[in-house]
Amino acid sequence: MDMTVKERILIEANKVIAEKGLNRFTLEEVAKEAGVSKGGLLHYYPSKDKLIKGLIENYIVTIEAKVSETDNNRSKDTSHNWLISFIHEQFNQCKIDSTTMYGLLAAVASNQELLEPVLEKRKEWFEKIGKSKDPILSIVISFACDGIAFSNLLGLEVFPEDTKVKIMNRLIELAKDCY
Known part of the structure; x- marks a missing residue:
């Protein structure tokens, strides 16, 4: 294509x-x-701002499509699929393509108003995870995923791959406890 x-x-x-x-x-x-x-x-x-906004919107569409695809490929016998799919994609994103996040950094550096689409999407995501029996733990899990992604992006990642896998698996186990 x-x-x-x-x-x-x-x-x-x-x-x-x-x-x-x-x-x-x-x-x-x-x-x-x-x-x-x-x-x-x-x-x-x-304009440069419109291009940065395009980068951000593309990032949102890409990550949401990946989470939805992963979620659709999972068994539908549990209600926590979306959060688990989100965890998988946040960790996979760290491994596969950190360049999609550079648009976000550019937006923060040049004009925080350009982050509005991200804020709106995050509100939607937090509404989804907020429906769990332990919404605070679900939010903590989401922030842990963000931390891994940003550490990788900024070149601050110090964990070997096997440790990241263990972290991801532990977050998945915690996510199961949220539902």
Whole structure:
């Protein structure tokens, strides 16, 4: 399947941020890396803030699709599938693709208002996990997953892979206790 120009721009924007840092994150640099003219980029993302917002929205869509896919592939005999799927995807995201998170860092660095879509989505996620018999433990589990993801993103990950697997498995066991 061919990727759209818009998708290619987002992928290359993440790469520019990841490889060259926020200071070299310019629309010109992204257009060059995406193989489009600056005008072509501006057609889809008329400003740097709009591009960062696009990165954030893409992140949300991607993580939610992965959680839903994992959830749909699980047995439907338990009510805690969503939280367990969320745990799996947060840990898998750490292993597979940290560049999708660079848009979030760019947003925090440049304009916190760009995080609004993330805040809205997190409210939805916390509503889901808040329906457990132990909503506080469910929230703690979610924050532990965030901590692992951000530690990886910032290069602060100190645990070997087998320890991360043990942490993930323990969080899953705790999640089962929440329902």
